[in-house]
Amino acid sequence: MILLQSQVDAEAIEARQDSLRAHAHNMIEMIQSNPEGAFHMFIQQMITFGLKVLAALLIYLFGAWLIKKVGSMQDKRFQKRKTDPTVASFTKSATTFLLSLLLVVITVSTLGIDTTSIAALLAAGGMAIGMALSGTLQNFAGGIMILVFRPFKVGDWISAQGYAGTVTSVSIVATKIKTIDNREVVLPNGALSNGVIDNFSTLPLRRIDMVVSVAYGTDAQQCIDLLTEMLKQEELILDKTTEGADDPFVALKTLNSSDISFVVRAFVRSENFWNVTFRLNQRIYTELPQHGIQFAYPHVDVTLTNS
DSSP states (O other): OHHHHHHHHHHHHHHHHHHHHHHHHHHHHHHHHOHHHHHHHHHHHHHHHHHHHHHHHHHHHHHHHHHHHHHHHHHHHHHHHTOOHHHHHHHHHHHHHHHHHHHHHHHHHHTTOOHHHHHHHHHHTHHHHHHHTHHHHHHHHHHHHHHHHOSOOTTOEEEETTEEEEEEEEOSSEEEEEOTTSOEEEEEHHHHHHSOEEESSSSSEEEEEEEEEEOTTOOHHHHHHHHHHHHHHOTTOBOTTSTTOOOOEEEEEEEOSSOEEEEEEEEEEGGGHHHHHHHHHHHHHHHHHHTTOOBOOOOOOOOOOOO
């Protein structure tokens, strides 16, 4: 079927080329037989073509203004209806693309260019174009998947494809995120929809998980009591009275080759996760040594015997 269509398109292009050759031959004969008439016809055709160019330019400028106006109307409509920014961004991007494509076709048609010939050329090279645009089409399909299944929305903090940041926009082919060090990263929707997405903003609570390693000989209960007291003094740490949270938890986790490890777990609201984590790190580092508890570090004990 594809070969048949390509053959038909090739025949149409060849017929078009034959028509152009015949027209050029007639023009040469007319110039030779009637130079003055040929000159007047050339001037008339130039005027006609100039008017077409002017009309096409006006249509393009008006169309570009109209597309921009439609985008502004969409923004106002989305804001009035309080539409999800993810849906709004994707819809606006798709609408602008389709309207721009339609404007190009109308502008080319106004110039008098046969759009069927252009369509034949595109159809003849459709397979090559499809292969060249396979990545773009995959990104477009990925954008549809993101819009339908909503793994994240504008404003969420996500980690994907080796990058972490706040989602700022979702277009038909790519998603933009703003990293914590103020960089803008563009992630293709195709890879994004097929990869792992870690969304830190979906759930209202997060659990802090810390491991504190101290030296052997440490009083385990004393260390547990000190860590538990730090958690109790932190006002932003939640307990089981909050839905979805548990009470803070401290326990001896593992006996390692050169240290013992305590696990510290506590629930906080997502927006307080890093602030509480940083404060606990500082307090643990500062207060445990004040009570005689030393942190473990890699070391080797060497015993010398005098034989």
